[in-house]
Structures are given as C-alpha cells and as structure tokens.
Amino acid sequence: MTSERTPSRQELVQRARDLAPVLGKHALWSEEHRSLHDDVVAAISDAGLTRMRVPTRYGGYESDTRTVVEVLAELGRADGSAAWNAAIWQISGWIAGLFPDAAQDLFHSTPQVRVCGILSPSAVAEPVEGGVRVSGTWAFNSAALHSHWDMNAALLRHPDGSMEPVMTAIPLAELEIVDDWYTSGLRGSGSVSTTAREVFVPEERVLFMRNVLHEVYASELNAASPLFRGPLLPTACATITGVALGLGWAARDAFFERLPGRGITYTDHSSRQEAQLTHLQVAEAEMRIEEAEFHTFRAADLVDAKNASGQPWTTQERARVRADMGRTCQLVKEAVDVYATASGGTSIYQTVPIQRIERDVRVVNLHAIMQPATNLELYGRLLCGLEPNTHYI
Known part of the structure; x- marks a missing residue:
C-alpha cells in the first residue's frame, strides 16, 4: 500500500x-x-x-x-x-x-480499485450453501465500463416466499454488459445496464439492506472511523450534489468565455456584454448558483458534523439533506437555462459546451433520487408531522 x-x-x-x-x-x-x-x-x-x-x-x-x-x-x-x-x-x-x-x-x-453500484433491487438472490445466487439486470449502472466491482441491490428470496432487499458485491468480470446507453445527456458516463446470470456471491459479500439503512454495518475495522459511521442516504445525496453544482459553474464559465466581442443579432446591441438584458440574465443566474452553493455545502457540512460528533440523526435532518440536493438541482437547472437562453443561436453547435451542459443538467434533474419535487414532497411531509413515505432516507 x-x-x-x-x-x-x-x-x-x-x-x-x-x-x-x-x-x-x-x-x-x-x-x-x-x-x-x-x-x-x-x-x-x-x-x-x-x-x-x-x-x-x-x-x-x-x-x-x-x-x-x-x-x-x-x-x-x-x-x-x-x-x-x-x-x-x-x-x-x-x-x-x-x-x-x-x-x-x-x-x-x-x-x-473503482467500485460502482445500483441501489434499486432489480435482481433476485436465491439462497444457496455459503451465499446466494443472483440473476437479473440493473439499468443505469453508471461507471460500470471502467469499474472493477459492482455493489448492486437484489431481492433475497426467503424459504417462505417473502423477499428482502440485500446489497451484493460482484466483480464486473462476472457480469454481462448491455450496450444500451443511448441518451440525451450524461452520455459520456456510459451508464449501461449490467446482467447477472446465476452469479454466485459468497455470504461475506452480501449485506442486508435493513441493516445498512439503520447504520448497522459489518466492518469492524471501520467502526471507529467518522467517515464510515454515517447513514447511507444522506452520505450519498450530499456527495452527488457536488456534480450538479459543478455543472452550474460550468455553464457560467462557458457563457462568460464566449461573451466578449459578441452582439445580439437583429437588435442594435453591438455588444452583448453591454446590453442591459445580459446584465439582468447573468445576475439572475448568478444568484441561483450562489443559492445552490448554500444548499450543497449545508448538506455536506451537516454530514461531516454528524459523523464527527456521533450524534444520532433525526428523520427531519435526513429528509433535509435530500431537500438540499433537490433544491440544488432545481436552482442549477434554472441558472443553466438562463445562460443557455442568453448564449444565442450559435450555442447549439456540438463544439459549444453550453448545450452539453444543459442536457447533462436536465438528466441530473430526472434522476429518481435527485428530482426536486420528490425531495421537496418528502421534506414537506415531515414538516407537516407525517411519517416518511420511503425507506430511502
């Protein structure tokens, strides 16, 4: 090492x-x-x-x-x-x-080593001696093309016929790659599907999701580490939010790089940089990005503070991290929409980054765990004194 x-x-x-x-x-x-x-x-x-x-x-x-x-x-x-x-x-x-x-x-x-994974249990794990045998397909398996291990969820079938979600660790070499990633955004992520066909997974590479979602982890050597004591969903949600924020920064960079020396066609504005319309647009976009920074870093700092103190999480705190993530995605999308609209007709060319950034942001906002409305609804339920309507919190 x-x-x-x-x-x-x-x-x-x-x-x-x-x-x-x-x-x-x-x-x-x-x-x-x-x-x-x-x-x-x-x-x-x-x-x-x-x-x-x-x-x-x-x-x-x-x-x-x-x-x-x-x-x-x-x-x-x-x-x-x-x-x-x-x-x-x-x-x-x-x-x-x-x-x-x-x-x-x-x-x-x-x-x-590079590890990818899917939380949605779209495969079935059958109990066998010494472990489980897994069959099924996981869609949206981002980074699978360049990873060594896949941490994928599956439904474990119990003898009474009931099903329970588990997390399995499988080498990518034992899975089939399905080349189905033809999308409008995040195309470079290669988020293909992967398929397991009766792949044996020994019991030491199987985690029960009921334990994971309640911070009952199997590692003894990591138990004292602040990093590995936190809950799964707040940790994952706070982490992925950084990507959305970066796309907002990217749109701002891309817009201002092309701004000098350009006018606004079919108007008397010979300088887009000096036009009042541009001033309103960039200020509006900038305020949204600054608001997104607040939500992004608030979520990250809360995870770190809780990890360091070892204090238990409230359900509302868990939901607020998801709300911060959703709000960041929404604000970044709004900011990127402004920058893209203000970029002019020539911005539609493939070689101009803003059009790729806009498509990537749209895909991020469509991700099931990142959708702004879903996360706001969850947070609002708790603010109204109701129980969460999901285990993923």
Missing part, C-alpha cells in the same frame, strides 16, 4: 482543478462514444481522486464530505459525465467500506 501523506482538502481540490484540461479535451469524444475516454479515467485515478473514500489502511484518504463535494464540483466544471462517474466511485467506494473486513481486503487487492 502507498505511504503517501493524506492530502488536505485544498490539495485535493487543486488536483481536481488541474484535471480540467484533460477532461475538457476529451469531453466531446466521451459524449460521442458514450463512455469516458481512458485518459480521463487514468487522470482521475492517478490524481488519487478515487481514494477519497478508501480506508487509510488501504492507502486511502478517508476524506470528509465537504472535500469530496468540492472535488466533484471542480470535475463537473470540466465535464459532467466525468464528475458523475467520479461521484459514483465515491458513493460505491464508501458502501464497500461497510462490508466485512475480509471482503474489503479482497476489493482493495486491486490497485486503485
């Missing part, structure tokens, strides 16, 4: 910023090929950014949530698909740290 000193937040964020040229260079290629360019994956891994959620005993950094979110936002500023996959590696890598220690030893026997 590496003996590298654990980098500070500032160092890791700077590493992410330094990757902007290589991510930007390959963004169009990744979109056209529906998969991240190998150079992008290598750059993220070589910068150590796949090790932020890895236990220190394996050479990881055990970075706090705020650090991970700021890193993901910088990656999203350069390419949404690269940031999305990096976020999946952070979340699934954290889930890997919940498994028994012997399973973690196996995961981290692969240098710079």
Whole structure:
C-alpha cells in the first residue's frame, strides 16, 4: 500500500482543478462514444481522486464530505459525465467500506480499485450453501465500463416466499454488459445496464439492506472511523450534489468565455456584454448558483458534523439533506437555462459546451433520487408531522 501523506482538502481540490484540461479535451469524444475516454479515467485515478473514500489502511484518504463535494464540483466544471462517474466511485467506494473486513481486503487487492453500484433491487438472490445466487439486470449502472466491482441491490428470496432487499458485491468480470446507453445527456458516463446470470456471491459479500439503512454495518475495522459511521442516504445525496453544482459553474464559465466581442443579432446591441438584458440574465443566474452553493455545502457540512460528533440523526435532518440536493438541482437547472437562453443561436453547435451542459443538467434533474419535487414532497411531509413515505432516507 502507498505511504503517501493524506492530502488536505485544498490539495485535493487543486488536483481536481488541474484535471480540467484533460477532461475538457476529451469531453466531446466521451459524449460521442458514450463512455469516458481512458485518459480521463487514468487522470482521475492517478490524481488519487478515487481514494477519497478508501480506508487509510488501504492507502486511502478517508476524506470528509465537504472535500469530496468540492472535488466533484471542480470535475463537473470540466465535464459532467466525468464528475458523475467520479461521484459514483465515491458513493460505491464508501458502501464497500461497510462490508466485512475480509471482503474489503479482497476489493482493495486491486490497485486503485473503482467500485460502482445500483441501489434499486432489480435482481433476485436465491439462497444457496455459503451465499446466494443472483440473476437479473440493473439499468443505469453508471461507471460500470471502467469499474472493477459492482455493489448492486437484489431481492433475497426467503424459504417462505417473502423477499428482502440485500446489497451484493460482484466483480464486473462476472457480469454481462448491455450496450444500451443511448441518451440525451450524461452520455459520456456510459451508464449501461449490467446482467447477472446465476452469479454466485459468497455470504461475506452480501449485506442486508435493513441493516445498512439503520447504520448497522459489518466492518469492524471501520467502526471507529467518522467517515464510515454515517447513514447511507444522506452520505450519498450530499456527495452527488457536488456534480450538479459543478455543472452550474460550468455553464457560467462557458457563457462568460464566449461573451466578449459578441452582439445580439437583429437588435442594435453591438455588444452583448453591454446590453442591459445580459446584465439582468447573468445576475439572475448568478444568484441561483450562489443559492445552490448554500444548499450543497449545508448538506455536506451537516454530514461531516454528524459523523464527527456521533450524534444520532433525526428523520427531519435526513429528509433535509435530500431537500438540499433537490433544491440544488432545481436552482442549477434554472441558472443553466438562463445562460443557455442568453448564449444565442450559435450555442447549439456540438463544439459549444453550453448545450452539453444543459442536457447533462436536465438528466441530473430526472434522476429518481435527485428530482426536486420528490425531495421537496418528502421534506414537506415531515414538516407537516407525517411519517416518511420511503425507506430511502
């Protein structure tokens, strides 16, 4: 294992910023090929950014949530698909740290291991001696094309016929890749489907979701680490929010890069930069991005504070993290819509980043766990004194 000193937040964020040229260079290629360019994956891994959620005993950094979110936002500023996959590696890598220690030893026997995963239990696990046998297909399996392990949910069939969700850890080499990622946004993420056909998973690589959702984790060596004591959904939601924020920053960068020297066609505005309309548009967009920053970092800081103190989470706090995530997505989409509208007709060309950013943001807002309305409804239920209508909290 590496003996590298654990980098500070500032160092890791700077590493992410330094990757902007290589991510930007390959963004169009990744979109056209529906998969991240190998150079992008290598750059993220070589910068150590796949090790932020890895236990220190394996050479990881055990970075706090705020650090991970700021890193993901910088990656999203350069390419949404690269940031999305990096976020999946952070979340699934954290889930890997919940498994028994012997399973973690196996995961981290692969240098710079990358882990992806799906929380929706769309496969069936049949009990067999020593473990389970899994069959089924998981859609939207982001980062699967460049990962080593898949942490996927399945429904365990009990002898009485009842079903219970479990999390399984399966090598990607034992799964079939279904090349079905033909989409309007986040195309470079390569979020293909994966299929298991009677894949045997030993019991040490199976977690009961009832335990995971109540912070009853199987790792003994990670039990004392603040990083690995937090709840799944707040940790995952706070993490992925960094991608949305980064896309907002990307839209702002893309707009202002093209602003100087351009006019507004069919008007007497020879300078778009000096037009009052532009001033109103950019101020409106900027305020939304600043509001998105508030919600993004509030969620991350709450996760870190709770992890550090060990204090129990209230149901309302859990729901508020989801509400912060949804609000960030909504605000970023609104800001990007303003920038895209103000960018003019030439912005529709494939080589102009704003049109890709706009499509990526739309896809983010359609993600089942990130939809603004769903998360606001959940938070509102609790504010009205009702019980949550989901286990994913």
